[in-house]
């Protein structure tokens with residue numbers, strides 16, 4: 311059914327349809343609408359679930375960890391400082407191989423305090439072992455949640471999945487959404503069953519102390535699973551297509567790539583703006599294209615190389631920055647494409663939209679213009695020079 | 704060998720009070736129990752991969768969050784309709800309880816989860832090498848509250864954790880000591896018979912950290928109680944019921960068998976300070992048995 315709805319409400323609606331048994335969350339802008347909606351749905355008996363109102367995000371993540379360990383499908387959502395406070399538990403959920411699904415309404419991190427969108431928060435847990443998916447639109451956010459549970463609970467995976475949606479832009483934006491029906495979701499996502507749980511009839515110890523004789527193999531197995539997930543994500547996406555009669559998600563998505571010579575690479579809602587920019591450039595006869603990275607972890611190196619190997623220039627557009635280094639996506643792409651050797655396209659890195667700074671068509675054309683000039687690895691675009699005083703000369 | 708849910712073969716030190724306490728707790732709770740365990744000595748010595756001492760489902764997540772993990776387990780079991788037949792125990796050391804874990808415990812109490820929280824109080828961060836915690840007693844020598852020419856050791860009193868728990872209005876709070884195993888068993892049984900959040904704090908000597916003979920664990924535990932330094936009591940629905948002491952002993956008897964108090968022995972003023980703490984406990988908790 312198609313509805314014109316707010317992104318947060320769409321997420322709440324689809325999470326409800328995924329039938330989690332335990333939900334725990336702590337309020338933080340711009341995640342709040344999602345969990346408020348879920349609380350109300352439970353209060354109205356739209357579905358049965360335990361909603362645990364915790365005293366912090368650290369505990370929200372701990373509650374879903376405990377609940378998931380009893381074999382019950384669980385859900386949480388957060389943003390920014392909340393994700394940073396959770397970080398310790400986020401790593402543990404992955405290490406314990408618990409298939410929790412979490413929505414991150416991406417937001418800048420302090421200081422200065424800023425509630426607006428960028429993608430800095432998720433980068434703090436980039437290396438945690440979670441599958442990290444990025445949505446471009448509200449529709450894609452909805453679809454990714456259904457796929458996230460299916461993927462996380464796949465016996466070959468058993469890892470948590472985070473669906474990243476840009477704060478405000480997607481959480482508070484409105485869009486016409488094709489909302490899957492309950493029966494369709496139930497068919498695609500059967501009830502979660504696992505023997506890997508805290509069960510008094512089959513007592514297991516979860517969360518051992520592993521000394522140097524054992525630790526490395528256990529971590530390696532997570533890495534191996536991520537490799538495997540690169541095959542499973544396309545599988546899940548094609549199953550999704552069969553079940554819902556439309557295409558959504560996967561590892562990456564290309565736009566006008568066939569003959570593209572200049573390719574933008576980005577994640578999340580900025581891809582919408584880039585599509586428009588590509589259209590404009592194409593109208594002017596420029597061979598521009600876009601590569602959207604949906605699965606950031608696991609990082610789909612082979613798929614990306616295949617998509618970019620004929621490009622002349624690649625512009626990586628990051629909405630976060632590893633301060634003192636480069637944009638995280640730029641770093642990953644550079645290392646992936648370096649295996650092309652002399653055929654490696656010219657790579658430029660751009661940092662845009664931090665703390666909610668507008669990203670317009672102008673911003674993207676500026677990226678395009680810069681591509682033909684000197685290679686740049688971490689150029690901040692849209693800076694207000696008048697605020698920088700002495701910093702930049 | 705006696706049937707136990709806490710198998711020997713773990714790597715606890717000789718005379719470890721916490722190992723005795725943990726075994727008493729789980730064997731009293733029985734096999735229909737799930738445990739969430741904080742980081743600390745207990746977790747480290749009982750679950751060295753691939754071996755585990757635990758005969759019940761057991762999970763360790765982090766240092767400060769067993770109360771929240773247990774809350775999640777409880778919510779999961781509730782969703783499955785299985786809560787009524789299964790006990791949930793969250794357990795931790797004194798540091799994991801009174802310091803870094805306090806917020807999560809408060810949340811668990813306030814939300815009313817049906818969980819028994821057990822704090823094994825060995826009065827310092829033992830797993831990391833005997834650093835001071837909020838439950839380290841006044842004038843204790845630890846590695847981060849060392850005695851020296853300018854210090855008599857830990858300057859602050861024990862955080863009143865049982866009262867903090869009781870202030871949440873939870874139905875059952877108690878202290879106990881491994882020196883009195885039957886009392887521990889009785890309290891675990893009683894706690895598990897009550898719905899809602901429960902708090903049990905068990906005094907567990909640590910021969911390594913307290914620097915006493917490993918063979919003296921029970922004696923040291925008993926002396927703490929008999930001197931009034933470790934008051935044993937219950938708060939049932941807010942009502943305080945003490946365990947009376949038949950013959951109160953001077954604190955010196957307790958202090959002199961432990962290296963962590965050695966610096967006090969030739970310091971009558973310091974001993975007086977410790978005696979004053981015991982006296983205050985005796986009065987506050989009405990510990991003295993009627994003649």
Ligand SMILES: Cc1ncc(C[n+]2csc(CCOP(=O)(O)OP(=O)(O)O)c2C)c(N)n1
Nearest residue numbers: 742743744766796797798799827828829830
């Ligand atoms: C967030 C965090 N900070 C610090 C530590 C280090 N640490 C592990 S166990 C421990 C001490 C535990 O003390 P306590 O809770 O009293 O238990 P005990 O070992 O004494 O039984 C500390 C400080 C940790 N694991 N996690």
Ligand SMILES: [Mg+2]
Nearest residue numbers: 796797827829
């Ligand atoms: Mg301790």
